[in-house]
Amino acid sequence: MTAxxxxxxxxxxxxxxxxxxxxSAGHFAGDDEARAAAFLEFANDPAFAxxxxxxxxxxxxxxxxxxxxxxxxxxxxxxxxxxxxxxxxLAALYRNGYRVAHGPFPHEIRRDGGDAVVTRALAWMIDxxxxxxxxxxxxxxxxxxxxxxxxxxxVGTPWLPDLRGHVVMIEEVSEHLxxxxxxxxxxxSSSVLxxxxxxxxxxxxxxxxxxxxxxxxxxxxVRHWCALAGIPFLGMADIGHDVANKxxxxxxx
Amino acid sequence: MTAxxxxxxxxxxxxxxxxxxxxSAGHFAGDDEARAAAFLEFANDPAFAxxxxxxxxxxxxxxxxxxxxxxxxxxxxxxxxxxxxxxxxLAALYRNGYRVAHGPFPHEIRRDGGDAVVTRALAWMIDxxxxxxxxxxxxxxxxxxxxxxxxxxxVGTPWLPDLRGHVVMIEEVSEHLxxxxxxxxxxxSSSVLxxxxxxxxxxxxxxxxxxxxxxxxxxxxVRHWCALAGIPFLGMADIGHDVANKxxxxxxx
Numbered sequence: 001m002t003a004x005x006x007x008x009x010x011x012x013x014x015x016x017x018x019x020x021x022x023x024s025a026g027h028f029a030g031d032d033e034a035r036a037a038a039f040l041e042f043a044n045d046p047a048f049a050x051x052x053x054x055x056x057x058x059x060x061x062x063x064x065x066x067x068x069x070x071x072x073x074x075x076x077x078x079x080x081x082x083x084x085x086x087x088x089x090l091a092a093l094y095r096n097g098y099r100v101a102h103g104p105f106p107h108e109i110r111r112d113g114g115d116a117v118v119t120r121a122l123a124w125m126i127d128x129x130x131x132x133x134x135x136x137x138x139x140x141x142x143x144x145x146x147x148x149x150x151x152x153x154x155v156g157t158p159w160l161p162d163l164r165g166h167v168v169m170i171e172e173v174s175e176h177l178x179x180x181x182x183x184x185x186x187x188x189s190s191s192v193l194x195x196x197x198x199x200x201x202x203x204x205x206x207x208x209x210x211x212x213x214x215x216x217x218x219x220x221x222v223r224h225w226c227a228l229a230g231i232p233f234l235g236m237a238d239i240g241h242d243v244a245n246k247x248x249x250x251x252x253x
Numbered sequence: 254m255t256a257x258x259x260x261x262x263x264x265x266x267x268x269x270x271x272x273x274x275x276x277s278a279g280h281f282a283g284d285d286e287a288r289a290a291a292f293l294e295f296a297n298d299p300a301f302a303x304x305x306x307x308x309x310x311x312x313x314x315x316x317x318x319x320x321x322x323x324x325x326x327x328x329x330x331x332x333x334x335x336x337x338x339x340x341x342x343l344a345a346l347y348r349n350g351y352r353v354a355h356g357p358f359p360h361e362i363r364r365d366g367g368d369a370v371v372t373r374a375l376a377w378m379i380d381x382x383x384x385x386x387x388x389x390x391x392x393x394x395x396x397x398x399x400x401x402x403x404x405x406x407x408v409g410t411p412w413l414p415d416l417r418g419h420v421v422m423i424e425e426v427s428e429h430l431x432x433x434x435x436x437x438x439x440x441x442s443s444s445v446l447x448x449x450x451x452x453x454x455x456x457x458x459x460x461x462x463x464x465x466x467x468x469x470x471x472x473x474x475v476r477h478w479c480a481l482a483g484i485p486f487l488g489m490a491d492i493g494h495d496v497a498n499k500x501x502x503x504x505x506x
Contacts, residue, residue: 026468027431058431061438153435156409156443178280178311182406185314190409215279 001106001118008119013049013126015106018042021054028059035059036066039089043067046074050125053082053089055107061088061150064159068092079249081121084173084241087150088159094144094250095161102145102169102239103132103247113243124247134169134238134246137253141197145169145239145248148204152183155190161250164195169237169248170222171202177214180204181221188229198232203240254359254371261372266302266379268359271295274307281312288312289319292342296320299327303378306335306342308360314341314403317412321345332502334374337426337494340403341412347397347503348414355398355422355492356385356500366496377500387422387491387499390506394450398422398492398501401457405436408443414503417448422490422501423475424455430467433457434474441482451485456493 001015020038023030030038043051053060060082067089079099080090090100104121108114123129137143144163146154148170154160172180187193204218216224219236226233238246254268273291276283283291296304306313313335320342332352333343343353357374361367377385390396397416399407401423407413425433440446457471469477472489479486491499 024465026466027434027463028468058435061435061442064442153405153439156445157439158442181280182311182314186406186410189314189317189411192409210280212277213279215281 001109004109004115004118005122009122009126013122015052015122016042016048017054017106027057029054032059032062032066036063036070039063039067040070043075043078043080044070044072046077048078050078051080052106052121052125053080053086055105056082056084056086058085060086061153061159064088064092068096071098079125081125081247083145083171083239083245084147085150087146088154090250091146091150091154091161092159095159099249099251101247101249104245108243111243117243117245121247132247134248136167136200136235136237137248139253142166142251143169143248144250145171145202145237148172148180148183148187149175151192152186155186155192160192163192165197167197167200167234168193169200169202169239171237171240172204172218173241174206174208175204176208177210177216177218177221180207180218181214181216181225184221184225188225188231193229193231196231198234199226200234200237202237203242203244205241254362257362257368257371258375262375262379266375268305268375269295269301270307270359280310282307285312285315285319289316289323292316292320293323296328296331296333297323297325299330301331303331304333305359305374305378306333306339308358309335309337309339311338313339314406314412317341317345321349324349324351332378334378334500336398336424336492336498337400338403340399341407343503344399344403344407344414345412348412352502352504354500354502357498361496364496370496370498374500385500387501389420389453389488389490390501392506395419395504396422396501397503398424398455398490401425401433401436401440402428404445405439408439408445413445416445418450420450420453420487421446422453422455422492424490424493425457425471426494427459427461428457429461430463430469430471430474433460433471434467434469434478437474437478441478441484446482446484449484451487452479453487453490455490456495458494
């Protein structure tokens, strides 16, 4: 990462890893208190321009109540980048007026082609590079992007932002087609997508075998529920758990 | 099944399988229209004392809007038995004043010890056998039981019943511990369990390996979220995806 920022960005920025990233406590990189404290320490430090979540997995929702109450003025001046499980934090931060974006993790430098995805995220943070953005973003409609499971788990909670008027993009990984259908049914049966400008489908990757074959593709599933719920389906979105994952800054530019 | 009703119940009852049970349409036993029509045909037929859902899997939530509008007077005079995915139907029917119960499927006759579990369900339907009931049911508090995932997917939908004052039992199968934790976080962060008399934990079975080890047992996870959300944890419930699964008639006896 240091080599990358030194070469691709001429040392104009530095990525600082909080020591908490290297902790381990069961499933998590440190217990809830340690993870919440680390987040608040960097979010509230005016020396940092961005908070870049190191990776997904599961756990960001567990620290929400602790971190929202601990944010100070310096936290409003920066943006927060991540996706997947970090959608809990992105949602709650966006709802509370913070600048957030759905996009790659530093951890993804380990992927094949990982340099490119990490460079894209850095290009957006350091230079606001337009080519890092999801290409359907038109600057006219506010946008938001979520992992499908996380958006379902936000329904009925105090963390869910008001998505009316937004183009909402969804992506998913490692879920069966029946589960994708069930998640879409959940969104379509609740008020979460009522009044959105439309829905875009990112990549649904690494889908386990359905037994028997489900009988519909992810796009057919999403179109089915959009039609039933009266949600405009706007086509595909260039986001997903892969190296092509583009950046979606929530709201309007 | 015919042999079982003939011997154990002296032919005092007959189980009739709707032909729809043997249909196949991708993931489902017939398309939504066929499944909804079959349900309504039997639910609205005064000749039947019970509607016994054949099996779980996924799909009952897809037919909810169609079936609720099609129920007639005869549907109120009977009870509806099933669990797992059928929790969508149980929830919506209970919310609309129908008699429902969480309990075994006829399909489970294929399990090792399947005769016993099916006989238990029949004993409850035919004779109202007390020994078929989940043993913590005290007749003082209304009760309800759900698969944990299904209860989470009901949050924010028009199918979720008012569970205030109820002892709510949950069970789960084939979900990772991190997913169980995430589902409990969802329930604890929404209003679904606010005002319940308490929560009981049924069996969480066939849990895939968590990598790394999650660090908490299902009971520790449930206790954690109950404590945070101020929900009384009342102990275990004798329900689950297994042959010991007892019957939980929703509400009061």
